[in-house]
Amino acid sequence: MDIVDRLKSDHRTLKNFLEVMTDDGTSADARRRSLHHFESLYYAHTVAEEMVVYNALDGKGADWEDLSHIGHTEHKVATTMIARLLKMDDAQSEEWQHEAYLLRDIVDHHIDAEEAEMIPEVSAVFGAPERTSMVGRYDDAKKRALLERG
Template sequence: MPKILPATGGDVVEVILADHRWFEEALRELRDVRGDRAAVLADLATVLIAHAEAEESKVYPTLRRKDAIDADEVEHSEHEHAEGNEALLDLMEVADTGSEEFSSKLHELSEALTHHLDEEERDVLNPARPDVTQDVRDKLGGTFAAERARLIDAGCGSIENVRKVVASEQS
């Protein structure tokens, strides 16, 4: 089972990409009916919520100020985070991890998440490499990692918090 990956800072693009690869591994493990799906889902919820919240509060505003991304790209990414969070909540609310409903909801989450990862890597992270200096990317990586760790420590992946996040995104 992928343990929660600590983000330690460095180039923010590389830190975010490491989380993306971790998400893909967690989704693979969730597809395995022999694994501890509840434990993997709990870890995925924690990292996914922390990752998205830290991106929205720390990374996107900085990339926007540096003209690496525009307002439409920020809005689109935040919309995709909201869709992913809703799919995550739907999956977390399935009681039986061995059920067809779990598999169906997992498919919906996987589709939403892999679509977002692909678009974010192409439209947000790739432009950040040439448009933002290495020094800024390194500082931003530390800021992102610290916020992500703070959110994880605060229990951001609990079903109660995921419900609050989804409700606030829908209002």
């Protein structure tokens, strides 16, 4: 497995949690559990992705600078939305559902853009051995992020 596979795997898992959170038939408890799992993975994923992948691509082209800035911004926006959802008491309320749908739209757009633009860049810039070593650093960064966070 290389970094491209790991990123896509995390992306699929994140999208699955978002689907549970936005499914009209999902109970409030299931939505909340999904949100908590989503939040932990999202936090670890974004920290590791920025540290390992974004930093590795820095200086690799003018287009990457714009994509990196947009990626950092989208990570911050989603993190703010997650915090708002975590503070809401009723995961069945209309407000909660609207926030969850908006979060899903933002994260889906972000993931789709990364998979269309960043992942091909990673594949073009780094050979298979580099991509394989990146996945180890990425996994370590995810673990450290969660441990440091508590």
